[in-house]
Amino acid sequence: MTTTVSAPPTGSAPQPEVAPARRRRVRAGTIGLVAWLLGMVLVPWLGISDLWMGVGIFAIIAAVGALGIQVIMGFTGQISLGHSAFMAIGAYSSAWLGVEQEQPFWVWLPAAALVAGLAGALFAPIAVRIRGLYLAVGTIALVFIGAYVWETWTTVSGGAGGRLAAPVEINGQDLLDGYWSGGTQVMTLFQAWWYFAFAVLLVVMVLTWNIRRSRLGRSMLAVRDRDLAAGVVGIPVTQTKTVAFAISSAFAGVSGALLTAYMGYFTPGQWSLMLSIDFIAMVVIGGLGTITGAVLGAFFFRAVPEVVNWLSAYLPGISQDAKVDGGVTAPLLSQFVYGLLIVVILIFEPRGLNQLCRKPFRWIQQRREGAR
Amino acid sequence: MTLFLQLGFQGIALGMVYALIALGFVIMTKGSNTFNFAHGEFVAVGAYVVLALMPHLPYWLAFLGSIVVTVALALLVEATLLRRLLDKGLTTVVLATLGVSIMVHALILMVWGVGTKGSAGPVGSGTVEVGGVVLPLSGIATIVASVIVLAALLVFFRRTPYGLALRATASHQEAALAQGIDIGRMFALSWAIAAVLAVVASIFLASFPRVVSPSIALVALAAIPAVVIGGMDSLIGAVVGGLIVGLIQVLGAGYLADYGGGKLHEVLPYVLMLLVLVVRPYGLFGSRGIERV
Numbered sequence: 009m010t011t012t013v014s015a016p017p018t019g020s021a022p023q024p025e026v027a028p029a030r031r032r033r034v035r036a037g038t039i040g041l042v043a044w045l046l047g048m049v050l051v052p053w054l055g056i057s058d059l060w061m062g063v064g065i066f067a068i069i070a071a072v073g074a075l076g077i078q079v080i081m082g083f084t085g086q087i088s089l090g091h092s093a094f095m096a097i098g099a100y101s102s103a104w105l106g107v108e109q110e111q112p113f114w115v116w117l118p119a120a121a122l123v124a125g126l127a128g129a130l131f132a133p134i135a136v137r138i139r140g141l142y143l144a145v146g147t148i149a150l151v152f153i154g155a156y157v158w159e160t161w162t163t164v165s166g167g168a169g170g171r172l173a174a175p176v177e178i179n180g181q182d183l184l185d186g187y188w189s190g191g192t193q194v195m196t197l198f199q200a201w202w203y204f205a206f207a208v209l210l211v212v213m214v215l216t217w218n219i220r221r222s223r224l225g226r227s228m229l230a231v232r233d234r235d236l237a238a239g240v241v242g243i244p245v246t247q248t249k250t251v252a253f254a255i256s257s258a259f260a261g262v263s264g265a266l267l268t269a270y271m272g273y274f275t276p277g278q279w280s281l282m283l284s285i286d287f288i289a290m291v292v293i294g295g296l297g298t299i300t301g302a303v304l305g306a307f308f309f310r311a312v313p314e315v316v317n318w319l320s321a322y323l324p325g326i327s328q329d330a331k332v333d334g335g336v337t338a339p340l341l342s343q344f345v346y347g348l349l350i351v352v353i354l355i356f357e358p359r360g361l362n363q364l365c366r367k368p369f370r371w372i373q374q375r376r377e378g379a380r
Numbered sequence: 381m382t383l384f385l386q387l388g389f390q391g392i393a394l395g396m397v398y399a400l401i402a403l404g405f406v407i408m409t410k411g412s413n414t415f416n417f418a419h420g421e422f423v424a425v426g427a428y429v430v431l432a433l434m435p436h437l438p439y440w441l442a443f444l445g446s447i448v449v450t451v452a453l454a455l456l457v458e459a460t461l462l463r464r465l466l467d468k469g470l471t472t473v474v475l476a477t478l479g480v481s482i483m484v485h486a487l488i489l490m491v492w493g494v495g496t497k498g499s500a501g502p503v504g505s506g507t508v509e510v511g512g513v514v515l516p517l518s519g520i521a522t523i524v525a526s527v528i529v530l531a532a533l534l535v536f537f538r539r540t541p542y543g544l545a546l547r548a549t550a551s552h553q554e555a556a557l558a559q560g561i562d563i564g565r566m567f568a569l570s571w572a573i574a575a576v577l578a579v580v581a582s583i584f585l586a587s588f589p590r591v592v593s594p595s596i597a598l599v600a601l602a603a604i605p606a607v608v609i610g611g612m613d614s615l616i617g618a619v620v621g622g623l624i625v626g627l628i629q630v631l632g633a634g635y636l637a638d639y640g641g642g643k644l645h646e647v648l649p650y651v652l653m654l655l656v657l658v659v660r661p662y663g664l665f666g667s668r669g670i671e672r673v
Contacts, residue, residue, distance in 0.1 A: 087471055134654055138661045141415050144474050145608055146657050148601075149650035160641035285478050292475045334493035344486035350479030351461060358468045 061198035071306035076259025082297035085232030090150030092283035098261025106174020124261020158276035170275035173268035295362025316342035393519035395626020396526035400581035401603035402618035404574035411570025418481035420597035426582035454575035501587020611666020
């Protein structure tokens with residue numbers, strides 16, 4: 009398009025740059041991935057406060073669960089509001105194995121995935137019969153039935169008072185005490201847990217990445233886009249949905265087991281509908297159908313409440329602790345902002361943060377292409 | 381037998397409340413193709429506003445004031461949010477209404493706090509005895525008022541032009557549009573009706589022996605099994621589903637108190653909902669819109 013313009017020779021040759029455009033974009037993605045990996049490895053040594061390290065660890069653990077939701081919602085297109093129940097199943101089975109049976113974490117962590125995955129596969133026969141709105145509403149039942157079971161089955165859950173979670177022991181050391189070597193502390197509890205959770209997240213990310221690229225992943229995408237058409241071209245729709253449910257529940261189970269192990273102690277009350285909503289928000293606001301989106305969303309929604317908490321100390325008229333008779337408190341404000349962010353982002357960028365983050369780059373790219 | 385009649389009466393009274401909330405869900409779903417997860421919070425707003433206005437105004441004015449506030453809130457949400465997201469897919473709509481629900485819940489706690497308040501019902505704690513069966517006045521008021529509201533709704537849908545237009549919109553949007561029906565106004569109307577039903581339900585959900593508390597929205601969510609059991613697009617289904625859920629909860633609380641930790645009645649509606657989804661995925665009265673693949 010610039011052939012008619014006799015541009016002054018600046019030394020740059022525009023022609024050869026057009027061809028490797030695609031390769032350059034791939035490279036940008038790789039650079040981003042490597043930068044993120046490096047950043048995640050370096051973060052524990054940057055002197056970040058314990059509070060924010062804790063938030064980061066919660067975000068990493070949440071990202072594992074969010075990837076599970078990504079498999080069922082982003083890839084397969086089935087809305088599930090019941091995944092907090094599968095997280096709870098992972099948490100209780102890991103706690104039982106880790107505390108009562110005194111098994112090490114490399115037994116209870118895969119076991120949590122297995123048990124939660126089995127539970128997901130057991131629920132699948134109901135889930136595959138219903139679609140769309142009915143499925144979203146129907147899966148709410150899981151949360152309430154789960155809540156009842158945890159409160160009633162006190163031998164496993166410890167009742168309303170809660171119970172101990174499985175400890176993560178490496179070389180005979182509980183990770184919640186940090187990591188010691190020869191009498192000196194090599195890593196604090198936050199540094200040690202950051203790496204442990206990050207390692208699990210990497211495994212789950214690679215698994216999700218491979219699922220997405222496999223025949224199974226492509227079947228899921230076909231079921232998401234139009235299950236009737238997918239069935240016509242020979243994709244086993246029911247089987248694909250069942251497997252997707254099992255995988256996503258397994259990831260949720262791992263996330264639940266990690267979450268409780270990090271907290272050390274947990275109660276039946278925390279497996280609420282709100283937890284399920286949390287994960288759906290992460291995935292949809294992060295970006296449906298992408299691994300980046302799930303991780304991005306997890307970090308975003310774990311950071312937002314803390315940021316609001318932190319900011320509210322500087323705002324007038326906000327008290328820091330809960331009040332019985334009303335008033336704007338920091339937790340309530342962060343809850344409100346949480347809902348507001350969901351709504352605002354959905355209105356302005358329904359494709360999520362993932363696309364929002366790419367906008368500046370795309371804009372620059374367009375400017376460069378336009379300038380040529 | 382007396383116990384059964386007494387529990388049955390209370391079950392029907394509670395069931396009518398669920399029926400009103402479930403009707404709201406169904407009318408919104410049919411009218412504007414959205415499922416409003418924030419509806420439970422609308423119920424809560426209705427109860428809290430009535431309670432706030434009660435000391436200053438006669439009861440019926442407090443009730444009307446609450447209707448104005450709740451309908452305004454519903455219309456605001458519908459116009460600013462749902463209308464924009466209609467073409468963005470189910471996931472977006474579901475999450476958006478969940479976001480609204482979180483916001484409204486936080487606002488309620490900011491304004492009224494986390495504590496439990498008094499009762500917001502139109503009648504007090506009196507009882508009448510009919511043939512040895514003790515009936516609370518609040519239960520009688522609930523049933524009478526619900527039946528009146530249901531009858532009014534029936535007349536509205538069957539006998540008024542707006543009701544006809546709403547039904548036309550629900551059955552085929554494009555055809556309704558071709559007949560000159562303002563679809564946008566019908567969406568707003570369906571949300572407004574749902575909000576009115578929410579306020580009516582709220583005063584009975586918060587009447588003796590129950591009180592207004594932040595968990596009232598969660599109680600209102602028990603109407604969701606009613607919606608699914610009845611069928612998501614059936615008005616009659618919503619009423620029948622509501623009655624089933626109410627009866628199960630009260631009879632379960634009465635007869636199953638010794639089993640399963642005494643809270644079995646709280647999950648029975650959800651268990652029944654799953655069973656119905658297995659046997660009849662479209663509910664007892666719903667149309668077979670959802671096919672199996």
